[in-house]
Amino acid sequence: MTTALRHHTLLPPGGSQRDLAHAAEALHGHTRLVGPDGTEIKLPGEVFAALREVVEALSNGLAITIAPHTTQLTTQQAADILNVSRPTLVKLLEGGEIPFEMRGRHRRVRLAELVDYQERARVRRRSALDELAREAAEDGSYDAVDQLPRTR
Structure with a gap:
């Protein structure tokens, strides 16, 4: 049962x-x-x-x-967890960003691999933001904008 x-x-x-x-x-x-x-x-x-x-x-x-999750996810379940479209997830899978297995004609993603990808992506984003902030501080553009520009 x-x-x-x-x-x-x-x-x-x-x-x-x-x-x-x-x-x-x-x-x-x-x-x-x-x-x-x-x-x-x-x-x-x-x-x-x-x-x-x-x-x-x-x-x-x-x-x-x-919220319990199975440890083997369909591409739709994995996409929902990452909050991306299924085609975007498939591109990540086919590009080697996230390991997957084929079950017949269907791709399956291990939850542990998905969590690892989320952490790697978080670290990459943080690193990129830190680099941008460092460059902006070095070239003086960090303090260049005193207020937001008017749009209307």
């Missing part, structure tokens, strides 16, 4: 954030959960990190959306 994957949004509790803040603080350095009956559960590192992020966000008054 298969279970349907669905996303779920958790809202911060309406009462005091003090208990959540205490829980977030207590999670730093502990990798075991103790249930109400005293049973201890050792958490894998990935689960522990996710739980800590959830509790910290909720303690700061933020909502959390939990």
Whole structure:
């Protein structure tokens, strides 16, 4: 029997954030959960990190959306995660930016490869912005515009 994957949004509790803040603080350095009956559960590192992020966000008054993903994605699922069109994703795949597998006539993308690509793209963007800012500071154009030009 298969279970349907669905996303779920958790809202911060309406009462005091003090208990959540205490829980977030207590999670730093502990990798075991103790249930109400005293049973201890050792958490894998990935689960522990996710739980800590959830509790910290909720303690700061933020909502959390939990959305399970399969680890093998269709091109449409991968494009949706990257927020690009499917043809754009296919260009990235065919250009070697993101590894993929062929299943018959269909391309499949591993979620881990997609996350790696997102991080590489983020680093490239940050590096390019840093370089632009450095060049602008060197040639004096960084301070050249005192205000935005009128467009109307």
